[in-house]
Amino acid sequence: MAVANVSAAAIFVGNIVHYCREGLDAFSGSLVVERGRIISVGRTKNVEEIAQSLNLTKYVVSELKPCQFIMPGLVDCHLHAPQFPNLGLGLDRPLLEWLTAYTFPLEKQYDDITFATNVYDTVVNRTLKNGTTTACYFGSLHLESSVVLAAVAEDRGQRALVGKVSMDIPNDMDYFNKSEKEIDETENFIKLVRDMESDLVEPIITPRFALSCCESTMKKLGELAKKYNCKIQSHISENIGEINAVKEMFxxxxTYAEVYDRAGLLMDKTIMAHAVHLEDSEIKLLAKRGVSIAHCPASNTRLMSGLCPVRKLIKNGLKVGLGTDVAGGDSTSILDAIRRCMDVSSHLCLMDGNSENSSVTWTEAFYLATLGGAKALSLDSKIGNFEVGKEFDALIIDPYCQNSTIDNYHCLEEVPSLSPESNEEKIKHLLQKFIYAGSDVNISKIFIKGREILF
Known part of the structure; x- marks a missing residue:
């Protein structure tokens, strides 16, 4: 896999869809990218007129097929890179038992750099093929292999937040560090990733969860986040057994959220995964601190943790993005997370009829996977939609490509009740089919910061 560098401006002409301030925007027009940034977007399709208005002397034109469309890249707000080899294993066990039986034994193997490199090559390649242009990764406890993960993401051209997991409380698997070593290695990790001078990859402070770090270590991690202006990621209120254990330990x-707050880990650059069983006071606290939630519907269901009331979280002012949470989640695709998100919210609505938990629509789920995810990771000034000035992270989707699971029934064009009344409606139909029935096969091209990802 390689990254194609393009020196000339790129003019894309065809169907465009993204989420903007007014809502879902779908239109036929053009989008112009220069040096990785969007310099123009609109309904104009005349290439010469566009080039003249922008004073472009050197440009490449990409004209989409009538059934294709271009959309923002997908954002995965929570996944565990070292757990990919465990995908599909142990999902009949509850969280804490699953961690001990499957996760920690696997993650211990990442002291082997060769093993780590082989796995991480596969991980980044797989997520990119699924259209994940931005990933927020948990690494392992190991400094060197976590740096490898950052280096692989940089080399492949993926936008990534990469964290070296912090754990200093002893466990039966002997998978932890002494507190002083943990803080030293976390600081070294930050420096080593920053030394890469990447325009795509950044370090993120990563205490695994409250059960794996003592309070003094969490406080020092919070101090490191402030010292280096780093983001923070962790887990919160995923499982009832976990919550009870946290309250017993502290x-x-x-509440669980108070543990993190006392340690100074809750801020507007913090992403907390799961948030299935938050108390109302915790929701208010997290919203007040500006914390984001990574909603991981697949793993919440597979590990029998619970059904996250994502509508309630959004209604109460929390920023929310989607996460695959591999390997607790059983799919590496954010498309799957979109569908599971809709399913979980529908199940909650069916169970209690509470409007607070009303079903998330497909357009809202699309938002969570693109602009919502960018906001959750505090990257919405750079990515998430096609505003002028933002960096160009995008997918070209071909719903009816060869081997697609979506069939093209041309006869529908002759049925007035099924045929789109406008071009805007037609584009939304294409997007809707991709969201509900598409796969990585339908992703024909991937761009990150204007560079095409080549496999």
Whole structure:
């Protein structure tokens, strides 16, 4: 796999769809990219007129097929890169048992750099093929292999937040560091990733969860985040057994969220995964601190953790993005997370009829996977939609490509009740089919910061 560098401006002409301030926007027009940034987007399709208005002397034109469309890249707000070899294993066990039986034994193997490199090559390649242009990765406990993960993402051209997992509380698998070593290695990790001078990859502070780090270590990690202006990621309120264990371990705290807050880990650059069983007071606290939630419907269901009331979280002001949470989740695709998100919200609506938990629509789920995910990771000034000035992370989708699971029934054009009334409606139909029935096969091209990803 390689990254294609394009020196000339690129003019894309065809169907365009993204989420903007007014909502879902679908139109036929043009989008112009220069040096990785969007310099023009609109309904104009005349290439000469576009080039003249922008004073472009050197440009390449890409004209999409009538059934193709271009959309923002997908954002995965939570996944565990070292757990990919475990995908599909142990999902009949509850969270804490699953961690001990499957996760920690596998993650211990990442002290082997060759093993780590082989796995991470596959991980980044797989997520890119699924259209994940931005990934927020948990690494392992190991400094060197976590740097390898960052280097692989940089080399492949993926936008990524990469964290070296922090754990200093002893466990039965002997998978932890002494506190002083953990803080030193986390700081070294930040410096080593920053030394890469990448325009795509950045380090993120990553305490695994409250059960794996003592309070003093969490406080020092929070201090590192402030010192280096780093983002923070962790887990919260995923499983009832986990929550009870946290309250037992930190009896001075009334809630799980208070543990993190006392440690200074809750801020507007913090991403917390799961949030299935938050108390109302915790929701208010997280919203007040500006914390984001990575909603991981697949793993929440597979590990029998619970059904996250994502509508309630959004209604109460929390920023929410989607996560695959491999290997607790059983799919590496954000498309799957979109569908599971809709399913879970529908199940909650069916169970209690509470409007707070009303079903997430397909357009809202599309938002969560693109602009919503960018906001959750505090990257919406760079990516998430096609605003002028943002970096060009995008997918070209071909719903009716060869080997597609989506069939093209031309006869529908002759049925007034099924045929789109406008071009805008036609584009939305194409997007809707991709969301509900598409796969990586339908992703014909991938761009990150204007560079095409070549496999």
């Amino acid at each position: 009896p001075e705290c009334k």
